[in-house]
Amino acid sequence: MAAGPAAVDLAGLERALRAEVEGEVRFDAGSRGAYSTDGSNYRQVPLGVVVPRTVEAGARVVSVCARFSAPVLSRGGGTSLGGQCTNTAVVIDWTKYCNRLVSVDPAARSCVVEPGIALDELNRQLEPYGLKFGPRPATHSHCTLGGMIGNNSCGASAQAYGKTVDNVRRLEVLTYGGDRFWAGPTGPEEYERIVAAGGGPARIHRGLKDIAGRHLAEIRRGYPKIPRRVSGYNLDSLLPENGFDVARALVGSEGTLVTVLRAELALVGVPAAEALLVLGYEDVYAAADTVPALLEHSRPAQLEAVDGRMAQLMREEGVHLHSLELLPEGDAWLLVQFTGDSEEEADRQAYELLRAIGRGQDDASVAFSDDPPREQEFLKAREAGLGVTARPPDGSETWEGWEDSAVAPERLGGYLRDLERLYERYGYQQASLYGHFGQGCVHTRIPFGLRDAKGVEAFRAFLEDAADLVSSYGGSLSGEHGDGQARGELLPRMFGTALVTAMGEVKALFDPGNRMNPGKVVGPRPVDADLRLGPRWRPKPQRRTFFAYSEDDHDFTRAVQRCVGIGNCRAHEGGVMCPSYRATLEEEHSTRGRARLLFEMLDGHGDSPVGDGWRSTEVRDALDLCLSCKGCSSDCPVGVDMATYKAEFLAQHYRWRPRPPAHYSLGWLPLWARLARPAPEVANAVLRAPVLGRLGKLAGGVDPRRAAPPFASVSFQEAWRRSRRPEPRPEDPRTVLLWPDTFTNHFHPHVAGAAVRVLEDAGFRVTVPAAPVCCGLTWISTGQLGIARRVLERTTRTLRPWLEAGTPVVALEPSCAAALRSDATELLAGDEDARRLAAQTRTFAEQLVHHAPEGWRAPWAGRAATVQTHCHQYAVLGTGPDRELMRRAGLDADVLDAGCCGLAGNFGFERGHYELSMAIAEQGVLPAVRATAADAFVLADGFSCRTQIEQAGTGRRALHLAEALALALDGPPPHDDRPERAAPRAGRTRRGAPRAATRTPP
Structure with missing residues (x-):
């Protein structure tokens, strides 16, 4: 046996890898x-991480590691639930560069891929051929083919297409x-x-051949004859009747035998x-009892189950x-x-x-659909299982460990x-x-109780039983x-000693020094060792936090543990989460990677590589490229809110230390x-002056390529005061308070003016x-939370008469509305005025759709x-309300599903973020805007989104929805097809332009 990881010359290994690996x-x-x-x-801190630029470079990593006797772990999406992708080893991450579809043979229905390609991306590239890879795990948006091969992944579609x-x-x-070498079926001649x-x-x-021959009887008898056996090595693939298929014998070996460099896959239509x-x-249980009958009378492509507990959650x-x-009716x-x-x-x-099971389409216990979007609604509910059940609202914690057993369907x-x-x-229970x-x-x-010795003891005993x-x-x-x-x-409890011994012989044949993902499958570490928590886990005490973390028992440590590693933040398209990962393909810049670093910062095991607690530079650097878009708070199945963290x-x-210049220049924007205000033209001239403007940006930590948005000559509040409109009473049910956010008030007052026109047309009496x-x-976004708390306290005092009267507060800037709805109550926990403000804050569309007088x-x-929807x-x-308002206004709305615009408030202005900001925008939003017809609106309620679109050279100026409706007030178009005659389509969602083949690194 080779020397353990502690004996590896890490300094020499790192030098050699840097010198020899591309x-x-x-x-x-x-x-x-x-x-x-x-x-x-499980948790095991790796020796190091290598991201090879080519498959050949990845092979070179293994060679260098072998020279130093360093363990190796190949990693794809890192979503494994059995601990396959954590080890004290050199981790090879194939996902960033080694992600090509090498070739396609449509006639043979096959393709060759590199290990880092994600399943959804592979199938997207196969679409023109009318082909796809059949197996589809719930993590299909980000799991990789290398990982699927290592794990023998399946998914719901295995009912039709089998396992990997x-x-x-x-x-x-x-x-x-x-x-x-290339491994595959090995007939006598090939052998x-x-x-x-x-x-x-x-x-x-x-x-x-020798191992299979000596254990022939045990292999034929010892493998369960069921559709879903993934445990153990696939020694049954070495049987003569199965073609002595070495490739299939290696599938599911979890990186313990070989490194997969390329794969030739069978495809389906x-x-x-x-x-x-x-x-x-x-x-x-009744549902499970019916499965054999359903299979007897049909051959479904999928047959999935959801129980009442999941629906309740x-x-x-x-x-x-x-x-x-x-x-339909039922509890499963x-x-x-x-x-x-x-x-x-x-x-x-x-x-x-x-008909075969004696039910009809109209039965209350039956729902039928042949509409693909509707079907996806059903199937998404099933795919959400892990996330939905991980952190129940009752505050309990659930864990994997026995999340994946299988029996014959007739015995289910x-x-x-x-x-x-x-x-x-x-x-x-539960x-x-x-x-x-x-x-x-x-x-x-x-x-499971994985935080104390008794709980871990019970965990182990349960697994054995x-x-x-x-x-x-x-x-x-x-x-x-x-x-x-x-x-x-x-495994011995399932296979018996003889078969497990045979698996050990295969391990020794391929990896005699036990350097390939050691401690997994064969010669494994104990099931209760290396736990991410465990009885010895003692996170360092934390200072009192600024946010309340009310959904996490008011505990930042518990909030950080929300991440269970599902990895949806590594998806390449759709939704908002996580824009920085999509542009960099870096684990450290995914929501999950940042959550892991925050967890390590707590140093619960005393061996964390991330030191210094809140002063950690590693965590700071990982969070630096977080756009604070809040996409993770909705897209993450367990609600990780990285913007708040x-x-x-x-x-x-x-705390008590100097901050980056941008925190003062951009974080204090409302004050500046x-x-x-007394001389906006002078301020604009200074900001745009070649020398002074550049010096100002340099001093303020602003990227020199960013143009400062010009201050309006007259702010909205100034214009409102000059208009001398009668002040409506707060208790008047028609009164609405229009929120004069900094961006609308000082930069885009015309948006507020448009909103006033539309609100008054709807019969509301506007006050400011x-x-x-x-x-x-x-x-908040720059982490100056003490000041943010004082600002909010002053704001609630100013608004108290309207808050006490229950006056709606209409916010035009989505980020400000979101801050009032969510951040304010977390920063001012227990403050009744903050609670009222959150409850009374409405968006422009919410006010008009849900509260406009009947008949308007x-x-x-x-x-x-x-x-473009603000993140x-x-x-x-x-x-929902925006889509409905656009429908009522006759807007044929093409709502982009292209992710973040990339500017994200202060983020895109800060020095060092420009390239990433633009790379994110070019992944979807900007190409879609450029492709918009000249006579169509470009709508973006967010100030950041409008600014990015304007400054990116699209040639378009984006409007707020209020502006579009105000324009319509000036007169109907030549053909005023009201809904009674021809209802426009409801707002539909479209993805942006196809993802670029290469990305610009930050």
Whole structure:
């Protein structure tokens, strides 16, 4: 056995990697902290991280590590739930550069890929051929093909297409000893050719033939004959009747045997049509009992289950509510999907199944759809299982560990009942049961007590009993997620000693020094070792925080632990989260990576590479590229709010210390705007002057390529005072207070003027505060939370008469509305005025859609519009009212699903952020704006979004929705097609332009 990691010459290893590998070599504390865990219960700090620029460079990493006897871990999306992707090793991250679709053979329905390509990205590139890779895990937006091969991933579509192992044709692999070859089916002639050629491949093939021959009977008897067996090595692929397929034998080996460099995959056709049946049952056990009958009468593409507990959690957490409305009667549901070459064919299969089981389409326990968007609503609810069940609203914590067992479908009902009894014996009630019931695979998360010795002892005992239970049913410890450390130690209970011994012989054949992802699957570390928490976990006491963290027991440490490693923040498109990751493809700049560093900052194990607590430079650097877009607070399944964590960290990090210049220049913008009011033209001249302006930007930490938005000659509040309008009474039900945010008031007062016109047209009486008010947003985003708190306290005092009267506060700037709705109550916890302000704050669209007098009709614009939704509106406020108001106004709204604009308040102005800001914008928003027809509106309610669009050379000026409606007040277009005659389409969502093949690094 080779020397342990502690004996590795890390300094020499790092030097050699830097000298010999074309890639990014990182042995710094921040990188090691970001990769210290995956989606599992386990944590092991890596020796270092290497991001190879090519597959050849990745192979070179293995060679250098072998010279130093350093362990190696190949990593894809890092979402593994069994601890496969955390180790005290050199982590090779293939995702940033080694992510190409190398070739496609449409006739043979095959392709060759590099290991770092994400599944959704692969299928996007295969769309022109009408092909796709069949297996589709719930993490399809960001899981990689290398990771899927390492883990033998499945997903809901395995009902139709099988596991990853069933879709792999050949693998180009590299052993730790340097043997490199293409592995695949090995018939007699091919075997003889390989052996005759000699060398490492010959040795390996001879060894595998010998192991399979000596254990032939055990292999044939010992592997469960069920659809979802993922546990253990695939020694059954080495059987003569299975073609002695070495590639398939390596699938699912979790990086413990070889490094996968390239893969040749089998592809399937994209179905022309789909239909979905949702069948309701009285409980999940009754649903499981019905599965064999459903399979007897049909061949569905998917057969998924959701139980009542998951539906209850969705309601409590307020997620996927529309999906819940579509569910039929019942307290558990089976989602049965059919595909066909036509809609009629798919529908026919669904109707035939209904007839076979004695149900009708009109039954209360049946829902039917052949509408793809509606189907996706159902299926998204099922895919949300892990996130929904991870952090229940009751404050409990649930964990993986036994989240993935599988039995034969015909034995599923009995297994679930026995599993429930086992839960009760250990006191683990309230565990949701869901999963791929068509293949007998059960997903769940269990409230293990992983913070104290008694809880960990019970955790271990439960796993042993559960392993015995599923084995007694002829099932598998894992039906999808693999073994890693979570189940490796339990494999003898499933396979017996002889088969596990054979697996150990395979490990020794490929990796005699145990350097490939050691301690996983074979020769595993104990299931209760290396826990991310555990009885010895003692995070350092934290200072009193500025935010209340009311949804996390008022505990910043608990808030940071929200991240369970699902990795949705690593998706490449759709939604908002996480713009900096999408542009950099860096784990450290994903929401998950930052959460990991904050966790490491707590130093609960005393061995964290991230030191100095709140003074940590590693955490500061990782948070520097966080745009504070708040997209994670809505897109993350467990509600990680990195914008809030960043603000808190900056407040603590710079406490009693000088701050970056931009914190003073941009963070104090409301004050500078008020000071510029007596002479805005002079301020504009200074800011735009070649020398003075450049010096000012240099002193203020502003990028010189950014143009300072000009101050308006007259602010909105000044114009309002000069208008001498009668002041409505606060208690008048028609009174609305228009919020004069800094951006609208001092830079774009015309937006407020337009809003006043529309609000008054709707019958409201508008008032505006005479004194300055502010939500504190710029101080919040720069972490100056003490000042932000005082600003908000002054604001609530100023607004008190209107707050006490219940007057609606209409905010035009989405980021300010979001700050008043969410941040204010967290900074002023327990303050009744802050609570009232949050409750009374409404967006412009909310006020008009939900509160306009009956009979009021929105001004008819009758035009197309490209709409960029502000990130904070998307995350905190929602877009439903805006879509409805645009519909009523006759706007054919093309609502972009292109992510953040990249400016994000102060972020895009700060020196060092310009390239990243523009790279983010060019991924979707700017190409979509440029492609907008000349006679169509470009709408963006956010000041940042409008500024980015204007300054990026698009040639377009974006309007606020209020401006578009005010223009319509000036007169209807020539053809005023009101809804009674031709209702316009509701706002639809469109993605931006296709993602660029290369990205500009920050």
